[in-house]
Amino acid sequence: MKIKTIKSASYIVSSVAGALAAGFSLLAGGAWWVVLAALVIVFTIIYSISDLVLRKFVIYKLKPVYQIVHSRNIKTSQLEHELAHKEEMLDDIKVDIRAWEEHNRNEIARLKDNERFRKEYVGNVAHEIKTPVFNVQGYISTLLDGGLEDPSINRQYLERAEKSIDRLINIVQDLDQISKLESGILKLNLERFDIVEIVREVIETLEIEAERKHITIKVGNSPGGTFPLAPIYVVADKHYVSQIFVNLIINSINYGNEDGSTRISFVDMFDKILVEVADTGVGIAKDDIPRVFERFYRTDKSRSREQGGTGLGLAIVKHIVEAHGETITLRSELGKGSTFSFSLTKA
Ligand code: ADP
Numbered sequence: 001m002k003i004k005t006i007k008s009a010s011y012i013v014s015s016v017a018g019a020l021a022a023g024f025s026l027l028a029g030g031a032w033w034v035v036l037a038a039l040v041i042v043f044t045i046i047y048s049i050s051d052l053v054l055r056k057f058v059i060y061k062l063k064p065v066y067q068i069v070h071s072r073n074i075k076t077s078q079l080e081h082e083l084a085h086k087e088e089m090l091d092d093i094k095v096d097i098r099a100w101e102e103h104n105r106n107e108i109a110r111l112k113d114n115e116r117f118r119k120e121y122v123g124n125v126a127h128e129i130k131t132p133v134f135n136v137q138g139y140i141s142t143l144l145d146g147g148l149e150d151p152s153i154n155r156q157y158l159e160r161a162e163k164s165i166d167r168l169i170n171i172v173q174d175l176d177q178i179s180k181l182e183s184g185i186l187k188l189n190l191e192r193f194d195i196v197e198i199v200r201e202v203i204e205t206l207e208i209e210a211e212r213k214h215i216t217i218k219v220g221n222s223p224g225g226t227f228p229l230a231p232i233y234v235v236a237d238k239h240y241v242s243q244i245f246v247n248l249i250i251n252s253i254n255y256g257n258e259d260g261s262t263r264i265s266f267v268d269m270f271d272k273i274l275v276e277v278a279d280t281g282v283g284i285a286k287d288d289i290p291r292v293f294e295r296f297y298r299t300d301k302s303r304s305r306e307q308g309g310t311g312l313g314l315a316i317v318k319h320i321v322e323a324h325g326e327t328i329t330l331r332s333e334l335g336k337g338s339t340f341s342f343s344l345t346k347a
Pocket of ligand 1: 308
């Protein structure tokens with residue numbers, strides 16, 4: 001038999017005691033009413049005592065468990081009060097312990113995930129920084145060991161050291177930006193502006209890069225794709241939206257083919273504008289498509305580094321788009337080119 005409540009335990013103890021008392025008085029030759037009185041009196045007294053003693057005993061045993069589950073000090077009297085009307089105390093605490101166990105299990109899983117993410121992140125950052133730092137060290141050592149006086153290498157090595165330092169600066173700036181975006185420190189400064197104008201400004205700054213690879217940058221849907229284009233007003237953070245264009249257009253050049261093209265077009269979708277940045281470049285394999293927005297994920301590491309890529313550009317773009325409550329998608333085919341599309345809210 002399973003005794004589940006203090007009351008039923010007290011009931012059994014007092015029934016046995018009452019029966020014994022009645023038995024003794026019967027053996028002693030007591031009248032029927034004496035036997036009955038002994039039964040009732042002993043039952044009542046033993047029931048009250050055992051209920052009190054058992055309750056105190058259970059509370060004494062449960063107190064440390066309650067303190068752990070609720071992470072606070074609990075006085076015995078407080079616990080007595082809390083459990084005063086609960087008959088199935090053990091079932092109650094079982095429910096509490098299960099909830100506590102579930103909460104702790106989730107918390108441990110979350111902490112383990114964070115730990116793994118932190119290790120990976122620190123490892124990636126160290127790996128990114130290592131190459132340019134060692135390069136700078138190598139060039140400077142060679143210059144100090146006599147290279148400075150050798151006109152065939154001194155300028156060239158200084159220029160290479162400068163390139164590595166530029167790369168370090170890019171990494172640090174991107175890391176700074178991504179950590180600010182992720183920690184939510186940066187607040188968006190929403191305003192109404194013409195997105196066509198922003199695209200024009202960004203293209204102007206990247207024209208030299210594009211020309212280097214004979215890549216034509218077109219805007220709008222017409223085949224020629226040139227300005228002027230009718231203004232398109234959106235509500236967004238101007239600075240960050242221009243950063244999105246810089247990152248996407250730079251990628252379209254870095255991973256674009258010689259004599260190719262990049263097209264920035266706009267699709268009107270009710271209260272949204274869908275912005276597309278499409279290139280005719282190397283494209284991205286199907287398996288890589290879902291991963292290119294991850295920090296430090298590259299489909300072609302050497303090509304990315306060669307172009308001065310930090311592996312953080314698309315992660316930054318995704319953060320900015322999502323901070324605006326919008327979405328970004330990618331369509332791409334290896335060898336045919338890529339199209340990044342993101343939405344913005346019309347003004
Ligand atoms: P990176 O600094 O390496 O360019 P990004 O985060 O901007 O880093 O891009 C991540 C990776 O996605 C790149 O290394 C490249 O492999 C791929 N990628 C990004 N944009 C394009 C594109 N337009 N065409 C082909 N591959 C691209």
